[in-house]
Amino acid sequence: MASRGLNARVTVEPGRTLALLGPNGSGKSSLLGVLAGLLRPDAGSARLGGVELFEISPSAVRWPRPDERPIGLLGQEPLLFPHLSALDNVAFSARATGSSRSDARELAMSWLRAVDAESLAQSRPGALSGGEAQRVAIARALAAGPSVLLLDEPLAALDVDSAVTVRAVLADVLRDRTAVLATHNVVDASMLADDIAVLHSGLIVESGPARNVLARPQHPFTARMAGRGLIRGMRTESGIRMQDGTELLGAPADDAPAGTDAMLTVRPGAVRVTQVDSGTQRPTRNTLTATITAVETHAESLRVWAGGLIADLDLERARDHAPTRGDAVTLQIDPAVAVVYRACATRGIICN
Amino acid sequence: MTASTPILPGTPAVQRHDSHWASAGYVPPWLPPIAVAGALLILVPLISMATRVEWANFGALVTSPSSLAALALSLRTSLAATALCILLGVPMAMVLARVDFPLKSLARTLVLVPLVLPPVVGGLALLYAFGRRGLLGGVMNLLGIDIAFSTTAVVLAQTFVALPFMVLTLESALRSRGARYEGVAATLGARRGYAFRHVTLPLMWPALVAGTVLCFARALGEFGATLTFAGSLEGVTRTVPLEIYLQREVDPDAAVALSLLLIVIALVIVGLAYRRPGSRRAQ
Numbered sequence: 001m002a003s004r005g006l007n008a009r010v011t012v013e014p015g016r017t018l019a020l021l022g023p024n025g026s027g028k029s030s031l032l033g034v035l036a037g038l039l040r041p042d043a044g045s046a047r048l049g050g051v052e053l054f055e056i057s058p059s060a061v062r063w064p065r066p067d068e069r070p071i072g073l074l075g076q077e078p079l080l081f082p083h084l085s086a087l088d089n090v091a092f093s094a095r096a097t098g099s100s101r102s103d104a105r106e107l108a109m110s111w112l113r114a115v116d117a118e119s120l121a122q123s124r125p126g127a128l129s130g131g132e133a134q135r136v137a138i139a140r141a142l143a144a145g146p147s148v149l150l151l152d153e154p155l156a157a158l159d160v161d162s163a164v165t166v167r168a169v170l171a172d173v174l175r176d177r178t179a180v181l182a183t184h185n186v187v188d189a190s191m192l193a194d195d196i197a198v199l200h201s202g203l204i205v206e207s208g209p210a211r212n213v214l215a216r217p218q219h220p221f222t223a224r225m226a227g228r229g230l231i232r233g234m235r236t237e238s239g240i241r242m243q244d245g246t247e248l249l250g251a252p253a254d255d256a257p258a259g260t261d262a263m264l265t266v267r268p269g270a271v272r273v274t275q276v277d278s279g280t281q282r283p284t285r286n287t288l289t290a291t292i293t294a295v296e297t298h299a300e301s302l303r304v305w306a307g308g309l310i311a312d313l314d315l316e317r318a319r320d321h322a323p324t325r326g327d328a329v330t331l332q333i334d335p336a337v338a339v340v341y342r343a344c345a346t347r348g349i350i351c352n
Numbered sequence: 353m354t355a356s357t358p359i360l361p362g363t364p365a366v367q368r369h370d371s372h373w374a375s376a377g378y379v380p381p382w383l384p385p386i387a388v389a390g391a392l393l394i395l396v397p398l399i400s401m402a403t404r405v406e407w408a409n410f411g412a413l414v415t416s417p418s419s420l421a422a423l424a425l426s427l428r429t430s431l432a433a434t435a436l437c438i439l440l441g442v443p444m445a446m447v448l449a450r451v452d453f454p455l456k457s458l459a460r461t462l463v464l465v466p467l468v469l470p471p472v473v474g475g476l477a478l479l480y481a482f483g484r485r486g487l488l489g490g491v492m493n494l495l496g497i498d499i500a501f502s503t504t505a506v507v508l509a510q511t512f513v514a515l516p517f518m519v520l521t522l523e524s525a526l527r528s529r530g531a532r533y534e535g536v537a538a539t540l541g542a543r544r545g546y547a548f549r550h551v552t553l554p555l556m557w558p559a560l561v562a563g564t565v566l567c568f569a570r571a572l573g574e575f576g577a578t579l580t581f582a583g584s585l586e587g588v589t590r591t592v593p594l595e596i597y598l599q600r601e602v603d604p605d606a607a608v609a610l611s612l613l614l615i616v617i618a619l620v621i622v623g624l625a626y627r628r629p630g631s632r633r634a635q
Contacts, residue, residue, distance in 0.1 A: 038535050066538035067547075073539040079532055083554040096542035096550070144540045 008204045010180070010197050012148070014049065017179040019189035019210065021225060022199030028182035031199075032150045035180070036073045037066035048147060067096075072146030076153040078137035080125035086136045087112065087121040093144035111139040115169050131162025135169055142173060149179040155188055167191060186225050190214055198222045206344070216253065216265055218344050220308065228265050229309035229333075231288075232343060235262035239340055246288045250338030261343035270337035271311035273304050275321060276328040283332040292327045306331060398615060405612050406605045413609035421587045422595035422610070429503060429591060430571040433510035437567040438560070440511070441518030446552075448519065449526035460523075467516045474512055475580025482508065483581075505582035506589050510571035517570055518563040525559030526552075565625035569618060 008031055012018040020028045033039030035046060037054070040063060045055040053069065055062045080089045088095075090108035095101065112118050115135040125133055134154065141149060154170065155163045170192055174181075183189050189196050190210055197207035198219060205219040217223040223230035231248065233240035239249040240262045250264050274282050276289065290307025297303070301312040304323055309331050313323065323329065406413065413419065447453075448460055466474055480486045483500045484493070492499065499505050533555060537547035553560075575593040582589040584598065592610055599607040 036539050038539070065544075066535070067541050067543050069539075071539065073536070075536075079536050081533060081536075081551060081554075083557075092537070092542070092550075093540040096537070096540060096546045140540065 007202055008197075008199065010204065010207070012178060012180055012195070014178050015176050016194040017174045017177065017181055017192060019193030019196045020180060020182045020199055021184070021186065021189045021196050021213075021222075022182075023184050023225075026184075026199040027202040028184075028199055029152050032073065032152050032180065032182050035148070036071050036150055037064060037069050038073075070145075070147040072141040072144050072149045074137055074141045074149065074151045074154050076157045078125070078130075078133035080128075080133055080136055080140070082125050084125075085121065086117065086123050086125065086128065089125065089136060090140045090143050092140065108139070108143055111143040112136070114142070114173065115139045129162065130158050131165050134158060134162070134166050138166075138169060138173060147178065149174075149177060151179060151181045151183075153183055154181070155183075155185070186214065186227070198225070216263070216339060216341050218263065223265065223308075227310065228267055229271060229311075231264045231308045233262055233264065234258075235260045235340070235342075239335070239338075240264045242288070248288065248333055248338070249286050249335035250333070250340040251336060253339050253341040256342040262340055263343045264333075264338055264340050266309065266333050266338040268303065268310040268312045270334035271309050272332040272334075273306070273311040273313055273323070274330045274332070275323055276330060282330045285332070286335050287330050287332045289328060289330050292323055292325050292329055295323055295325060304329070309333070401608060401611060401615070404608050406609065409605065410609050410612075413603075413606045414613055416606065418586060418590075418595060418599075419606065419610060422590055422592045423613075425503070425506070425587060425590065426572055426592040429506045429510055430568055432507045433514055433571040434564055434568045436507065436511045437515050437518040437571075438564060441515055441522060441563065441567075442560070444515075444519045445522030445526060446548075449523045450531060463519050464516050466513050467520075471509075471513055471574065471576030471578075472580050475509055475577035475582075478505070478509060478512060478577065478581040500581065501583040501585065501589060503582075503588055506578050506591060509577035509581045510574045513574055513577055514567040514570040517566040521559050521563035521566060522556060525556055529555060562625050565621050569621045569625075572617065572621075573614070 008027065010018065010020070010031070020031060022028050030039055034041045034044065035053070041056060043056050045057065046053040048070070052062065053071075054064060080086070081092065084092065087105060087108050090111050091101075091104035094104035094107050099107070109118065109121065112121055115138050117132065117135045117139060120128060120132055120136060123132075125136070128136065134157075138154075151170070155166055158166060167188065174192055181189070181193055183192075193210050195208065196210045196213040197204050198213065198221065199205070200219070200221045206213060206217070206222055213222060214226040215228075217226055217228060217230055220230055231240065231242060233242045233248070235256055235258050236247060237258055238252070239247060241247050248264055250266070256262065272283065276282070288307055288309075290309070292304055292306045294305040295302055297315075298312060301314055302323065304311045304313055306329050311331060414423070444463060448456070448463070453459075469477075479500060481488055482492065482505070483489055484498065486500075499508065533551050534547050537551045538544075542550070572591075573593060574591070575597065578589065578591060579594060579597075584590045584594045590598070592614060596607045596610045596614070599610070
């Protein structure tokens, strides 16, 4: 598909939820808009369970309207019809497709029950809180009986407490349902999705089962989103050798032979950072030297980015000698926690 | 509703931005006196007219046969013109707000021309279109229709001048709201016709009411285009404004009485149109 600089190919297996993980402006919403039929791409195609959903190519143009597609869409904002009660909002789809009023309301009531919003049935949308409205919107989208449910940042507009409630409702309704979730939030992706595809500037840089993608990233961007350090190198007997010859040890996750392209990932807690000119005794085992590219406060510590790694520095310890951007540091990696695994030859292929 | 939801029921989902700050603090002090001068410009003539009314004869003056004929005609034609404005204006506003087509900005400009055109010129234009010797006159002669100087001509003239009010009101409402709700309706399986009837129309209802009231007011006050295109035949084309203009020479008291009646109607209409029907939506 190509639309607004978006060029992506995704696959979602029946009954599974795929998260499109990427920052704002990476093309997630555009991709969902194309699937729902609200945004027409320059070229592209999609198939749904072996049946063509749409195709726009030099040889054929088939572009069904949104109402002709078995696809539901839940947006960042609930967009409940303000002139209808919560119940009639949920009953809308059934009414629009010819059900009688009483049948539609009965169906709507059962879906409101499913999202724990039965008591809101007679409320006007304007009287609902953000979380309540989003739950009603979930019920409305599901009541239409879509084959695929698209979710566009469904929790982004909610306050923390509402997000917790709505996330639980979503986790419940997404089980065994075919869905695509666009999000910039790693927590949402890992809690709601079975698979993850990472979007970066309109391209999918990697995809695979959620746990693998986040725990063993292939792309520096994924590692950054997942909050993990990532170093590329060549496989050795018990770790990797970086391009500059530095050797690092880690626990192998697969049996790839030495000499192949490899990745090493490690969480911030397993990286010790020491400033080169601090005068303190510097560690020498399993270390590399790098320049700090970014520093920010993170909970009780300072989070330091350097040489592809992330390390947390105790605020108390950092007080006398606060690290800043451009400082040279030595980073020591705990070899028992660091994981070494096969690197994909090319980006964008599924090898997790 | 769950117990963990911290937001009180009834809290508006969207807060209006202007509710947090008092807005009066931003007005320069020299501005209100000018505003008062402007208000006086409108108010003084209205009051002056009210002082000239022969209250003792008021009832008799506005119920004279010619007054009643004019009032009945005005009411009939204005209602018909308003209905035409709804019928034509809703599709025009929808197309202007929601369909992309070449020369769209030119089309929008043309639709608004009657707003800035002197009504007399509008009447002349209508005459050259629908008159006996007009552009469409030949066709209409063949069909046996003669519009000029008939009640139909009055309705046409009123529709011509009032239509832009409807289109303008509806189009700005449609554009400011966007088509997001229609998009939701479509993904819920609603065909375009259903979405139009059950989403677009209800949501544009406040604008439709405002546009209808404005159209009716404009149609009721129409003078120049009516006189030029429809003439001034009692009971056929002589609406209240034409009757007032005629009586001004013969019976000034009757003219003043009818004028006051129009002013009262105008006040009621403006009151209805600016009741801000949309203001309850934020709750």
